[in-house]
Amino acid sequence: xxxxxxxxxxxxxxxxxxxxxxxxxxxxxxxxxxxxxxxxxxxxxxxxxxxxxxxxxxxxxxxxxxxxxxxxxxxxxxxxxxxxxxxxxxxxxxxxxxxxxxxxxxxxxxxxxxxxxxxxxxxxxxxxxxxxxxxxxxxxxxxxxx
Amino acid sequence: xxxxxxxxxxxxxxxxxxxxxxxxxxxxxxxxxxxxxxxxxxxxxxxxxxxxxxxxxxxxxxxxxxxxxxxxxxxxxxxxxxxxxxxxxxxxxxxxxxxxxxxxxxxxxxxxxxxxxxxxxxxxxxxx
Numbered sequence: 001x002x003x004x005x006x007x008x009x010x011x012x013x014x015x016x017x018x019x020x021x022x023x024x025x026x027x028x029x030x031x032x033x034x035x036x037x038x039x040x041x042x043x044x045x046x047x048x049x050x051x052x053x054x055x056x057x058x059x060x061x062x063x064x065x066x067x068x069x070x071x072x073x074x075x076x077x078x079x080x081x082x083x084x085x086x087x088x089x090x091x092x093x094x095x096x097x098x099x100x101x102x103x104x105x106x107x108x109x110x111x112x113x114x115x116x117x118x119x120x121x122x123x124x125x126x127x128x129x130x131x132x133x134x135x136x137x138x139x140x141x142x143x144x145x146x
Numbered sequence: 147x148x149x150x151x152x153x154x155x156x157x158x159x160x161x162x163x164x165x166x167x168x169x170x171x172x173x174x175x176x177x178x179x180x181x182x183x184x185x186x187x188x189x190x191x192x193x194x195x196x197x198x199x200x201x202x203x204x205x206x207x208x209x210x211x212x213x214x215x216x217x218x219x220x221x222x223x224x225x226x227x228x229x230x231x232x233x234x235x236x237x238x239x240x241x242x243x244x245x246x247x248x249x250x251x252x253x254x255x256x257x258x259x260x261x262x263x264x265x266x267x268x269x270x271x272x273x274x
Contacts, residue, residue, distance in 0.1 A: 004247065007247060010243075011239060011240065014240075015240070018239070128239075131243070131246075138250055139250075139253070142253050142254060142257050
């Protein structure tokens, strides 16, 4: 039943956007974190999405001959640290200040995080809309000659 | 490149396929007959005049199988709802999707039953 595959694709996107939202929340929560286990300030995290394709041997075999199976939505491929340099703020009284009085603050930009958050919210909404449309299509099908 | 999903989706309930999937039989259904070498036509197949088909593809089994799958969908939704109510970490959308899928599957089952009943009544009204 292809309705379920639509639902599955949209549901995977919902999960992925939730993950993105989690990461944004984590970034904003750590916006002033100057100390981590690995030393240095917190580094901004980014999610990387990739299409969720069937990973079976037969799927690869079919894809090799240009007969790809139906994709199954999206997945969070990995969560990556942003390598941008930290922000240096002069604050000699801070416990994490270096010898010259500078404190390294995370490379989190609040404006960018807010944009990401809105993006995740809107994408979530869009996928809910797709799912509702798929469901109303199925309901219409059940109305046939009812 | 190896793709390692980090946030993986929980497996969705299986599709309601009209053909019984091997190993996904409903309760009480017998397993699908193993594919055997072409047999000599039995009296059964002579009756319908077709080729012998596996026992699991006949209509009652198909129906039983479908009902079993619908039951699985409903139970999955139930389980998720119970988990969510119990304060476990359940994705809200997964809960909603599985409830929706179960309700859609139920609607489909009701429609199938309506058609069956219609056909039955049509036959009972037939004058011999």
